[in-house]
Amino acid sequence: MESVFDIIGPIMIGPSSSHTAGALKLASMARSILGETPNKVRVHLYGSFAKTYRGHGSDRAIAAGFLGFNTEDERIPNAIDIATEMGVEIEFLPSNISVDHPNTLEFEMTGKSGLKIVVQGISIGGGNIVVKKIDNYEVNLTGNYETLITCHKDHPGIIAKITQIISSKNINIAYMYVSRLEKGKDAMMTIETDDYITPDIYSALLKSPDLNFVKIIHKT
Amino acid sequence: MTSFSTISELVSMAEENCSSISEIVLSCEAQKMQNSRKEIIEAMNQRLTVMKKSIEKGRKNYSYSVSKMVGMNAAKFDNFMNKNSILGKIVEKAICYALSVSEVNACMGLVVACPTAGSCGILPGAVLSVSEEMNVPDEKIVLSLFTAAGIGMVIGKNATLSGAVGGCQAECGSASAMAAAAVLELLGGTPSQIGHAVALALKNYLGLVCDPVAGLVEVPCVKRNAFAAVHALVAAELALAGIESVIPPDEVILASYEIGRLMPKSLKETSEAGLATTSTGRKVESMINNL
Numbered sequence: 001m002e003s004v005f006d007i008i009g010p011i012m013i014g015p016s017s018s019h020t021a022g023a024l025k026l027a028s029m030a031r032s033i034l035g036e037t038p039n040k041v042r043v044h045l046y047g048s049f050a051k052t053y054r055g056h057g058s059d060r061a062i063a064a065g066f067l068g069f070n071t072e073d074e075r076i077p078n079a080i081d082i083a084t085e086m087g088v089e090i091e092f093l094p095s096n097i098s099v100d101h102p103n104t105l106e107f108e109m110t111g112k113s114g115l116k117i118v119v120q121g122i123s124i125g126g127g128n129i130v131v132k133k134i135d136n137y138e139v140n141l142t143g144n145y146e147t148l149i150t151c152h153k154d155h156p157g158i159i160a161k162i163t164q165i166i167s168s169k170n171i172n173i174a175y176m177y178v179s180r181l182e183k184g185k186d187a188m189m190t191i192e193t194d195d196y197i198t199p200d201i202y203s204a205l206l207k208s209p210d211l212n213f214v215k216i217i218h219k220t
Numbered sequence: 221m222t223s224f225s226t227i228s229e230l231v232s233m234a235e236e237n238c239s240s241i242s243e244i245v246l247s248c249e250a251q252k253m254q255n256s257r258k259e260i261i262e263a264m265n266q267r268l269t270v271m272k273k274s275i276e277k278g279r280k281n282y283s284y285s286v287s288k289m290v291g292m293n294a295a296k297f298d299n300f301m302n303k304n305s306i307l308g309k310i311v312e313k314a315i316c317y318a319l320s321v322s323e324v325n326a327c328m329g330l331v332v333a334c335p336t337a338g339s340c341g342i343l344p345g346a347v348l349s350v351s352e353e354m355n356v357p358d359e360k361i362v363l364s365l366f367t368a369a370g371i372g373m374v375i376g377k378n379a380t381l382s383g384a385v386g387g388c389q390a391e392c393g394s395a396s397a398m399a400a401a402a403v404l405e406l407l408g409g410t411p412s413q414i415g416h417a418v419a420l421a422l423k424n425y426l427g428l429v430c431d432p433v434a435g436l437v438e439v440p441c442v443k444r445n446a447f448a449a450v451h452a453l454v455a456a457e458l459a460l461a462g463i464e465s466v467i468p469p470d471e472v473i474l475a476s477y478e479i480g481r482l483m484p485k486s487l488k489e490t491s492e493a494g495l496a497t498t499s500t501g502r503k504v505e506s507m508i509n510n511l
Contacts (some may be wrong), residue, residue, distance in 0.1 A: 004249050005263060007335045007372035007381075007398075008343075008365050011270050014325030015285075015437040017337040018382060048384055048489050052435030055287065055508055057328055077328045102384040102489065125382025125390075126335045 002144065010127045012071040018103050019049065019056035022123030024076070027065025029131055029143050030107040030119035032217040038066055038109040040089045047102040049123075050094035059092050062105070066090065070220070071127065106133075137188035138179045144219065145174055145192035150205065151213035154180050154187040158210050162189065165204050171195040186212070222248050227374050227415050227469040234411035241401070241411050242363040245370035264362050267332045271321065271344040274331050278320025285326045287508050290438045294320040310353045311450055318345025318449035322442040335372045335381045338388075338437045339395035343368055345449030346399035346456075347406065356406055367405045368398035371418055378470070379477035383430035384489040386480025392441075392448045393425030393476065397469075399452035400459070409460050419465035419472045421455035426472075427479050429487035431494025434505040440495060 012021040031037065043062055045053050053059050057077065064079035066088055075082060083090055101122040108118050120133035131141040134149065141147055148166070152158045159178065166173060172194040180187035197216050205214045224230045224244065233244045250257050279298040284291030297319055301312040318341035325331045325340050334343045343365070351361045372381065375394045380386040400417040409417065425448075433439040465472070486492035495501050 003253055004245060004260075004366060004369035004373065005267075007369040007376065008264065008267050009332060009334075011267060011330065011332050012337060014328055014331050014337050014340070017333040017335075018384065019437075020328075020337065021333065048435065048491075051491060052489075055434050055436040060328075072330060074330065102485070103382075125380065125385065126376070127333055127337075 006126060006128055010071045012127060013074065013076040016056045017127040018123040018125050019052060019058045020061045020076075021071040021127035022103065022125075022129050023049070023058040023105060024061040024065040024069070024071050025127060025129045025143060026105050026121045026123060026131070027062040027107065028068065029121065029129065029141065029217070030109060031066050031068065033119055033131070033134060033149065033215060034109045034111050034115060034117050035215055036111045036113060036115070037068070037086075038088060039112050040110040041066060042091050042093060042108040044106040044108070045092060045094045046097060046099040046104040046106070049103055049105055050096065053092065053094065063088070063090055134188060136181055139188065139190045140175075140177050141190055141192070143217070146195065146197045146219050147217040148191040148193070148197055148201070149213070149215040149217070150189045150211050151186055152189065153210045154184050155210075159189065161208065162205065163191075165201060166191065166193070169198055169201055171197060171201075222251060224248065224370070225374065225377055227371065227418055227473070230370055230374065231411040231415045240363070240367070240405060241370055241414055242366040242405055245366040246363070249366070261362060264365050265358070268358065268362055268365065270330060270332050271348065274321045274324040274329065275317045275344060275348065277329060278322075278324040279316060281320070281323055281327070283327060285436075285438060287434060287436055287438060287504060289433065289436070289504060290323055290326040290442050293442070294323045310349045311453065313349035313352065314345045314449040314453060315446045317348055318342055318445040319442065321345065322445040326436070326438050326442055334368070335376065335394055335398065336383070336391045338383060338441050339391040339445065339448070341442075341445035342392060342395035342448045342452060343399045343402065345445065346452040347402050349449070350403050350406055350453070354406070360406065364402040364405045367414065368402040371398045371401045374470075375473055379473045380480060386477065387483045387488050388428040388430040388444070389422070389425045389476050390480055391430070392444055393422050393428055396425060396448040396452045396455070397421040399449065400455035403452060403456040404459055407456060407460055409456070413459045413462075415469045416464045417455045417459035419467060419469035420458055420463070421452055422469070422472045422476060423465060423467065424451065424455070426476055427483075429483065429494055430489045431487055431496045432489070432491055433496050433501040434508045435489070435491040435496070436508075
């Protein structure tokens with residue numbers, strides 16, 4: 001809760017800030033991480049999402065998020081039909097598996113390019129969200145900042161190289177988080193910044209042979 | 221850098237600067253987000269406009285939610301209130317407006333979550349009823365929303381605003397405390413009185429469970445918004461009369477968090493107990509699952 005507008009806001013289509021607006025925001029973050037509108041999404045609903053998603057319109061809100069609608073879009077109630085018309089196939093799979101947070105969603109996405117990414121996140125109330133996992137990497141993203149996500153080879157000097165490129169553009173890092181599945185293999189880093197992440201940073205990072213995934217998510 | 225993480229800090233910052241809580245919240249926001257005062261006020265004004273629109277839409281609403289549990293009551297009350305109500309004008313309007321906004325929300329219409337969508341009728345109900353009857357200009361109403369936001373930020377930081385984590389005390393309880401603070405600022409209450417109004421409002425909602433029928437933000441939520449808006453007015457008036465809470469607001473907030481953690485999961489938005497599992501609640505649930 002950093003801003004007054006986390007409390008008096010969002011302006012949103014009802015009925016639930018955590019189950020409608022929060023679900024939309026999680027889907028929309030997942031879409032940004034994928035970097036394109038998905039062709040196909042398998043949505044795993046956990047905890048209270050599994051029980052109440054239909055009545056809260058979480059399914060329509062999730063579809064709206066994948067279509068790039070914002071929380072105040074009056075098309076949300078019809079988003080599932082719109083998604084179908086646009087060829088976005090979404091499957092909703094409520095699960096009984098117990099999870100740490102009562103409002104957890106997981107999206108298995110396949111993009112039009114064939115790219116597959118799994119994103120897991122939680123809706124923490126008032127329309128605020130946290131992305132907790134990208135594929136199997138632990139992350140901690142709120143979407144409240146300019147965000148850079150990289151996947152890199154886990155060896156010395158990479159992190160310094162990435163942050164050096166960022167600092168050379170006079171961009172201040174607010175939060176950063178590194179995680180890996182195994183020593184010496186691939187690692188994921190997420191960086192949240194106070195300043196706009198310019199497109200030249202993206203191109204500079206893409207040139208590095210040690211990075212196999214670079215994504216910038218702009219603050220909305 | 222000025223910032224606050226407790227109600228007592230907020231109150232003392234306002235007192236030390238001979239200022240109001242809304243001004244402290246506004247200047248902290250401007251500093252933290254590096255936006256101009258004008259931009260921030262404009263963004264809040266936009267939210268006030270949406271609140272007013274949902275009131276107008278809701279009181280004329282003659283439709284129902286998908287489950288059919290919610291609808292028409294705001295319009296029903298709107299027709300009733302001028303002629304028959306035993307309550308005063310402000311209380312009548314608070315009920316009508318809170319019901320209106322909440323019904324719009326349940327019918328997938330546009331609202332401002334404050335702090336959540338389930339509790340979105342309480343702040344506009346309390347603040348706009350008072351403002352209308354006392355001819356408060358919009359500029360002052362907008363400022364009072366910053367006071368409400370500041371209170372919500374502290375509760376969110378030190379406890380929770382999520383029904384799934386803390387039960388309904390976290391949603392309607394917090395909203396009512398926020399609304400009490402906003403109303404009291406409109407009525408010229410001191411920062412310290414505002415602190416007491418927050419404590420009084422939240423204290424009276426401690427332990428409130430979240431047991432919605434069929435898991436929907438409908439029953440008991442919509443009507444509870446009407447009660448909670450009036451509840452906020454009571455807290456504001458008690459504090460304005462100089463009545464103090466024995467337990468200070470920050471301690472009440474911590475107590476609410478503790479109570480939320482102790483509350484069984486079945487009563488925190490999972491619809492596994494309480495109203496949700498009454499025989500009627502079950503019937504509605506199976507009806508909705510078969511839609």
